[in-house]
Amino acid sequence: MAFPVQAHQQVGNGLLLGVLMEPGTYAVDPEPFGPPWLRWDEVSAVEAEAHGVYAPVFALSCGPRGAVVVAPGDVRGTVLIPGPADGNCCGLDGQDGPNLACERCRRPVATRVDDCSLWQAVWLNPDAVHRIDDASPHLVVSWETLRAERPGIPPVEPNGWWNPLWEAGAAVALARLLAVSAGARVTVPDGLVADTFRRTLDALLPAGPAARTLALAGPGLPAVTVDIGLVPQHPQSGEDWAPSGSVDVVPLPWDVWAYLAFHHDRRPVPGAGAMPDDARRDDPLPLLPREPFRPDWYLFLSALARLPEVRQPWLREIYDRVSSRPYSPPF
Structure with a gap:
């Protein structure tokens, strides 16, 4: 399977997460994994970039890739x-x-x-084990099959907290979104996409007229003309959906993207009269979150530190600002 964006996620103390990988995958x-570790002040900028890191982090893993x-x-x-x-x-x-x-x-x-x-x-440990290939074919499912059989994961859990996969996927996508925005304001479409990204983008990017447009793009959606496309990443191959035209691509995990693309939440709106009892067919009612959406700050900083664009002064200022106050809004 593609390497999960939430693999190195850390949530609040005492909260239990599930199993990362599906059985049999x-x-x-x-990236390097595990000890030995080097603190940031123990490595040079050249050594850090050799590890694929372009902004200060607490420590670098020198374990095996x-x-x-x-x-x-x-x-x-x-x-x-x-x-x-x-x-x-x-x-x-x-x-x-x-x-x-x-x-x-x-x-x-x-x-x-x-x-x-x-x-x-x-x-x-890659130094201690190796893979033995068998004769069975390795079939990668098509985008069409994914759409039919894997409809996505809801953003809100039964207890009212945001799904950790959504917090992780949006955090990594947000780092890429900032990089391709070139520091300009981004127009975000209404709905769940806005709930996920607009508040954070508006808080991090400078005020002013919007200069770049954002929209979902992918299999089963009509073609759109935008500057930035939120596209799905294939859960097996890790391939990003490639839209037509010159669009900057920002990938999302399939399970997050599919829900954004094909789920239409029917929220109550004021009406002219009373609704008949037999007309309320949403049972159970859609889950509502306890608080506004907050991307995972740790994964956001980790992803941003590994983008060469973070060396640009405007983006480095955002990185330093979030690093100094990681629990402040919008995180």
């Missing part, structure tokens, strides 16, 4: 290593490196993470 982390992440229930033949098996609060956080060993040879092979505030996963 895996993804490969293109290519860690393979799977669901904990898909792992066989491993045992916990007592020393690094300590956690942070409610489980294992993986900060001390591999905590799973091969049960036969006792060589460290993976890191299990299941602490609260983190997605549950097992990260296989």
